[in-house]
Each structure stands twice: as structure tokens, then as C-alpha cells.
Amino acid sequence: xxxxxxxxxxxxxxxxxxxxxxxxxxxxxxxxxxxxxxxxxxxxxxxxxxxxxxxxxxxxxxxxxxxxxxxxxxxxxxxxxxxxxxxxxxxxxxxxxxxxxxxxxxxxxxxxxxxxxxxxxxxxxxxxxxxxxxxxxxxxxxxxxxxxxxxxxxxxxxxxxxxxxxxxxxxxxxxxxxxxxxxxxxxxxxxxxxxxxxxxxxxxxxxxxxxxxxxxxxxxxxxxxxxxxxxxxxxxxxxxxxxxxxxxxxxxxxxxxxxxxxxxxxxxxxxxxxxxxxxxxxxxxxxxxxxxxxxxxxxxxxxxxxxxxxxxxx
Amino acid sequence: xxxxxxxxxxxxxxxxxxxxxxxxxxxxxxxxxxxxxxxxxxxxxxxxxxxxxxxxxxxxxxxxxxxxxxxxxxxxxxxxxxxxxxxxxxxxxxxxxxxxxxxxxxxxxxxxxxxxxxxxxxxxxxxxxxxxxxxxxxxxxxxxxxxxxxxxxxxxxxxxxxxxxxxxxxxxxxxxxxxxxxxxxxxxxxxxxxxxxxxxxxxxxxxxxxxxxxxxxxxxxxxxxxxxxxxxxxxxxxxxxxxxxxxxxxxxxxxxxxxxxxxxxxxxxxxxxxxxxxxxxxxxx
Numbered sequence: 001x002x003x004x005x006x007x008x009x010x011x012x013x014x015x016x017x018x019x020x021x022x023x024x025x026x027x028x029x030x031x032x033x034x035x036x037x038x039x040x041x042x043x044x045x046x047x048x049x050x051x052x053x054x055x056x057x058x059x060x061x062x063x064x065x066x067x068x069x070x071x072x073x074x075x076x077x078x079x080x081x082x083x084x085x086x087x088x089x090x091x092x093x094x095x096x097x098x099x100x101x102x103x104x105x106x107x108x109x110x111x112x113x114x115x116x117x118x119x120x121x122x123x124x125x126x127x128x129x130x131x132x133x134x135x136x137x138x139x140x141x142x143x144x145x146x147x148x149x150x151x152x153x154x155x156x157x158x159x160x161x162x163x164x165x166x167x168x169x170x171x172x173x174x175x176x177x178x179x180x181x182x183x184x185x186x187x188x189x190x191x192x193x194x195x196x197x198x199x200x201x202x203x204x205x206x207x208x209x210x211x212x213x214x215x216x217x218x219x220x221x222x223x224x225x226x227x228x229x230x231x232x233x234x235x236x237x238x239x240x241x242x243x244x245x246x247x248x249x250x251x252x253x254x255x256x257x258x259x260x261x262x263x264x265x266x267x268x269x270x271x272x273x274x275x276x277x278x279x280x281x282x283x284x285x286x287x288x289x290x291x292x293x294x295x296x297x298x299x300x301x302x303x304x305x306x307x308x309x310x311x312x313x314x
Numbered sequence: 315x316x317x318x319x320x321x322x323x324x325x326x327x328x329x330x331x332x333x334x335x336x337x338x339x340x341x342x343x344x345x346x347x348x349x350x351x352x353x354x355x356x357x358x359x360x361x362x363x364x365x366x367x368x369x370x371x372x373x374x375x376x377x378x379x380x381x382x383x384x385x386x387x388x389x390x391x392x393x394x395x396x397x398x399x400x401x402x403x404x405x406x407x408x409x410x411x412x413x414x415x416x417x418x419x420x421x422x423x424x425x426x427x428x429x430x431x432x433x434x435x436x437x438x439x440x441x442x443x444x445x446x447x448x449x450x451x452x453x454x455x456x457x458x459x460x461x462x463x464x465x466x467x468x469x470x471x472x473x474x475x476x477x478x479x480x481x482x483x484x485x486x487x488x489x490x491x492x493x494x495x496x497x498x499x500x501x502x503x504x505x506x507x508x509x510x511x512x513x514x515x516x517x518x519x520x521x522x523x524x525x526x527x528x529x530x531x532x533x534x535x536x537x538x539x540x541x542x543x544x545x546x547x548x549x550x551x552x553x554x555x556x557x558x559x560x561x562x563x564x565x566x567x568x569x570x571x572x573x574x575x576x577x578x579x580x581x582x583x584x585x586x587x588x589x590x591x592x593x594x595x596x597x598x599x
Contacts, residue, residue: 061434081437089435093428097363102355109351110436116345149432154344 006073008157008188009035009058014067015212016053027053029212030067035190037156040183042199042220043192045209051192052090054209055161058190059087072156083111083153088146090161090192096135100126100145103134107149114152124148125178140171147178158182160191164198176202200224229255230271230291234284238262244282248274356450361457366416369513371458374409378402378462381526383469393554395473400553402466403481404525407546409458410489412513417451418493419509422500426595448490455489473553480552488545488577492516494584495541501591516542530560538568544576 011033017024028050035041043051056062057069060076071079079085094103104121108114121127124144129137137145143163150158160179164172179202183189193199199206199220206223208216216223236244241259248257253270264284268274271289278284361367382388382401392400425433433443459482499512520526523542524534537543547558551570558566 059435061431080435083437087435089428089431091428091431093424093430093432095359095424095429097359098355102358105348105351106355107432107436108345109348109355110433110438112437113344113346146432150435 006070007034008037008039008072009033009190010068010070011054011058012068014054014057014069015065016050016057016062017065027212028057028064031209031212031214033207033214033217035188037188038186039205040189040203041191041205041207042203043190043209044194044196044199044206044223045192046194049209050212051209052161053212055087055159055190055192059085059159079157083114084155085157085159086150086153086155087159088143088150088161088163090165094134094142094145097133099131099133100137100141100148101130103145104148104152108152111153115154120148120151123151123178123181125174138171139166140168140175143167143171144175144178147175151182155187157188157190160189162192162194164193164195172198196224229267229269230289232266232268232271232274232278232287232289233263234278234287235263236278236282236284240282244278247281248277251277352446353449353453356446357453360413360417360450360454366413370409370413370416370454371461374405374412374458375461375465377408377526378405378465379469381405382471383465388470389472392559393557394477395553396471398469398471399466399473399477400550400559402462402471403485403550403553404546406459406462406482407485407489407523407542407549408516408520408525409462410455410485411492411495411542411545412516413454413458414451414489414493415496415499415512415516416509417447417454418496418498419500419512420496420506421447421493422497423504423506423509426501426504448493451490451493452486456486459485477553481549484549484552488548491541491545491577491581491584494581494588498584498587498591501588501595524558528559530564534558534560534566538572538576541576541580544573544580548573548577 011031014028014031014033015026016028017026019025031050031054043054045051053062057064058071058076060069060071060080069076072084074082074084076085095106098106101117101121104117108117121130124147126141126144126148129141132141134142134145143166147160147163150160163179164175167175176198179189183202191198191203203220206216206218206220207214208223238261241262241264244264245257245259248254248264248266251268251270251273253273254266254268256267258265264278266274266278275287275289278287378401382398382405385397385401388396388398388401390397424430463478463482496509496512499508502508503511519540519542522529522533522537522540523546524537525542525546529537547568551573556568556570558568560566
């Protein structure tokens with residue numbers, strides 16, 4: 001079988017639990033996800049959402065407790081062996097006493113065929129530090145080295161777990177610039193992050209995870225609106241509440257309106273417009289505008305309090 | 315005349331012409347994986363670690379010169395050779411096991427510190443990884459043996475060809491069991507300092523192994539059950555044929571099966587421990 005039409009990643013009812021002191025810890029609690037070829041998908045969630053565990057399962061570094069994983073129509077391990085998938089891991093250890101070039105040569109030797117060493121060093125922006133020892137490299141340089149290693153098999157699917165953790169702003173920019181070039185070359189990219197800005201500026205689709213489950217999945221602009229939105233709360237006269245709710249719900253920038261007796265809580269991407277409508281036309285009092293954190297956005301999206309606060313192992 | 319002879323090769327179609335290559339332009343350049351690169355880079359890594367190299371090569375060579383070559387008893391008979399050869403084998407053994415303990419230990423530690431995850435993203439199989447490390451261990455173990463034996467040749471160590479070559483072969487192959495010893499330390503304590511401690515413990519095992527000076531009496535009886543004792547006495551067998559000099563200068567004879575059993579039992583113990591520790595660390599993933 002050639003598997004040319006199969007999706008890049010296909011997860012079905014995937015679960016993973018680890019034995020812990022106080023019984024099993026469920027890191028992944030049933031994830032269904034399909035990533036098509038050519039997509040750039042952000043796996044967005046707070047620490048402990050189960051992102052790293054899910055990516056480990058996709059890469060065959062650990063095996064699922066139940067459920068299925070297919071990568072490019074193959075088992076994860078087969079896809080890795082064939083060099084069709086590779087990854088930049090959050091905590092991928094490097095050998096500190098090797099130089100940058102030696103590290104690339106060492107990993108290159110494990111593949112039957114690979115992209116030329118000089119080529120990946122250039123693409124990962126490492127040409128000026130090739131003879132530097134890994135122990136003398138900055139966090140950003142080490143991360144770019146992991147990226148260079150991931151480019152060696154010329155993979156169809158590239159997985160990145162918190163790729164810019166520990167980088168400063170300019171290193172982050174440089175990193176995402178080189179990633180844009182790889183995406184433009186037609187690679188499927190699945191990356192985990194807890195920075196909404198990164199997901200927003202780079203991914204075409206965001207999969208929001210919390211407590212080991214997918215809590216939202218959709219095009220970036222839609223998810224961003226819901227997650228980045230501000231909350232406007234105000235008190236109204238009781239007899240105006242119904243009319244206010246229906247008016248607010250008709251506004252495009254409004255995602256959600258909740259009512260608690262005379263108090264309205266509006267989630268919106270345009271807090272100015274909502275505030276204006278409430279104050280001018282509806283004689284609102286005690287108006288408050290708050291920016292939700294990502295965590296509170298997760299809570300809003302799941303509508304529950306337990307999933308995100310439980311903090312399953314990452 | 316000259317013009318026609320110069321242009322004629324160009325008219326000839328042949329493999330040297332550029333056109334056939336143009337048809338096979340590839341999307342991306344590809345290189346072949348170099349199978350030997352892993353071993354080569356691992357060797358380079360080990361050899362340029364000067365502190366390790368001092369303990370592996372420098373110290374045994376120095377001790378041989380001190381206790382073997384320049385000692386007054388060096389030319390006395392020790393079976394199929396002289397005492398210098400006897401001391402030479404002992405010191406080479408110490409260097410060889412120091413090398414393999416270090417390699418086994420760092421292999422365990424680097425895998426647990428995340429390099430294992432990095433290798434998990436490549437087609438490299440566990441078996442290939444172990445084989446690679448074993449080759450590196452054998453080559454590095456051969457270094458002190460080579461250096462000390464060359465010093466032996468230059469400083470008057472004498473013996474039959476069997477004594478020289480047999481002992482060298484046993485030293486190289488037997489040193490691999492101490493890679494398991496290092497592996498056990500690395501797996502159990504998960505830190506670089508544990509590997510250093512494992513190397514340090516070899517000094518104690520070296521004394522008990524009858525390597526640095528001859529033991530006798532009850533200490534010799536206990537020493538027979540320690541791992542380095544079996545390894546060294548096996549390596550000395552081609553020279554002494556089982557005779558051991560004790561600290562009073564007397565001769566004690568030991569049967570071959572004692573050394574063989576010692577090596578076999580300890581190799582078994584290290585292998586079982588290493589396997590158990592690998593299973594334990596897998597369960598935690």
C-alpha cells in the first residue's frame with residue numbers, strides 16, 4: 001500500500017494514562033483528530049493539557065492505553081523509520097560535548113538517505129556556529145539545532161513541541177521565518193504551543209486542548225475571536241434585559257451573552273462597541289471590561305471548571 | 315590539422331557529456347547515510363575527553379612504568395614470560411575496564427537525559443545502538459592495552475607469543491562485561507557523577523582483583539569472588555597457567571575453571587541487573 005490519500009495524522013478515541021502514586025493519571029482522555037496533508041495546525045493549550053503526551057503518541061515514543069494512531073496511513077513507528085515524520089521535541093536531549101555539525105552528522109548517519117548536512121545547517125540558520133560545542137550554544141541555537149535534525153529526513157510531516165520555549169523575541173521571529181519556508185514547501189506542520197500569538201500568526205487551524213480533551217477545533221480566526229475576546233459585564237434594568245440580549249446577540253463581534261438576573265456578561269472581540277451599546281442605548285450601570293486569560297478562555301469554551309484546573313500530566 | 319584533432323573528442327557522444335545529467339534534475343539533493351559515522355563520531359568524542367583519557371591510558375601506562383618496567387623484580391620468571399609482562403597485563407586490564415565502565419555508564423545516562431528521545435525519532439534500532447556502543451567500547455578498551463603493551467615491548471617485558479597475544483585478546487573481549495557494570499550504575503543512579511563513582515569503584519575492585527599488588531591469606535580468599543579478579547586472572551592465564559604470586563612471594567595454583575566461573579557469574583549478574591533496570595525505566599515512560 002502506498003497510503004498517498006491517507007491523512008497526515010489520524011487519532012481515534014485516543015487515551016493514555018500513566019501509573020502514579022495515587023492511582024493512574026489520565027493525560028489524554030479521548031482525542032479524535034484528523035490533520036489533512038498540507039495543513040498547518042496549532043495544538044494550543046495550557047501546561048498540563050496533554051499536548052506533549054499526544055505528540056509523543058503521534059511519534060510512537062510511547063504507546064496508547066486505548067484508541068488508534070495512524071500517521072500518513074502507517075503506524076507511528078513505521079512512519080518514523082521511513083523518515084516521513086520528524087519532530088522538534090521540547091526536551092530532546094542533545095550531547096553537550098559534540099559540536100553543532102557533529103550532532104547533525106551523527107543523526108544523519110542513522111538515515112539511509114538524508115538531506116545534505118550543509119543544506120539543513122543553512123536552512124536552520126546555523127552556518128555561523130557549526131563548530132561550536134552544544135554546551136556553548138544558547139537556548140535558541142540548541143532549538144535551531146533540533147530543528148536542523150528534524151529536517152534531515154526531508155519529512156512530509158513535521159511536529160514541533162513548544163518549539164520557541166526559551167527563545168527571546170528576535171530568535172522567535174527568526175525561527176518562525178524559517179518555519180514559514182518549510183510550510184511553503186508543502187510540509188504538513190503540527191505544533192504545540194501555549195502562546196496564542198504564535199498559533200494565531202502561524203497556523204491555519206487551531207485545536208484547543210484542555211484536560212486531555214479537544215475543547216475547540218476550527219479555523220484560526222474563529223478560535224482566536226473566542227479565546228482572545230474580552231468580557232464586558234454590566235447591570236441593567238430588569239425590563240430592558242430581554243431586548244438588550246437580543247440586540248447584543250445580533251452584533252457580529254459578540255460571541256456569547258450570559259444573563260444572571262439583571263447582570264449581563266458579554267464575551268466579544270470588540271469590547272468598545274459593546275460598551276457603547278450598553279451605555280448609550282441601554283442605560284447600563286457598573287460596567288466592567290476584562291481581558292480573559294487563555295486559561296479563562298478554556299474555561300469559557302468548555303463551560304466546566306474541572307477539566308482545565310485538574311492539570312493532567314503533560 | 316591541430317584544430318580537427320582538438321575538436322573531435324567533443325563530437326563523440328559519451329558518458330562524459332553533460333546532457334544525460336540534465337534530464338535527471340532532482341527536487342532536492344540527497345545524501346547517503348554514512349553507516350560508520352556514528353562509530354567514528356563516538357570515538358572522536360571519547361578520545362578528546364582528556365580527563366577520561368588520562369585515567370584510561372595515562373595512569374595505567376604510568377603505573378606500568380613504575381611497578382613493572384623499573385622495578386627490580388621485573389626480569390624474574392613468571393611462567394611463560396617475566397614479571398614485567400605480568401604487571402603489564404594487570405595495568406592494561408585496569409585501563410581497559412576504566413574505559414568500558416565509562417562508556418557503559420554514559421550510554422545509560424545520555425539515553426535517560428533525553429538523547430534517547432532524540433534517537434527515538436530516527437530509524438536507529440535499539441540493537442544497532444547497542445552494537446555501536448559495543449564497538450566503541452572495544453576500540454577504546456584496546457587503546458590502553460595497545461599503549462601499555464608497546465611500552466612493555468620497549469622496556470623489557472618478555473614472554474611467549476601465546477602469552478602476549480592470548481592475554482591481549484582476553485583483555486579486549488572481557489572488558490565488555492564491565493560496560494554492563496557501568497550501564498548498571500548509570501541506569502540505577504541516572505547521573506554523570508554516578509558514572510564517575512563507578513569508575514572510582516574500580517580502584518577498590520582493582521586492589522581486590524590482585525591488580526596493584528599481590529594479596530595473600532584471607533584477603534586473597536575473599537578477592538577470588540570479586541569481578542575484576544576473575545577477569546585479570548583469566549587474562550594472565552596464558553602467561554602464568556594459573557600460578558599466582560602471593561604477597562609472601564609464595565606460589566599458589568588456581569584452576570582455569572575458577573576464573574572462567576567468576577567471569578561467567580559476574581557477567582550474568584550484571585546482565586540481569588541491567589535488563590531489570592531497563593525494564594523499570596521503560597515502565598515509567
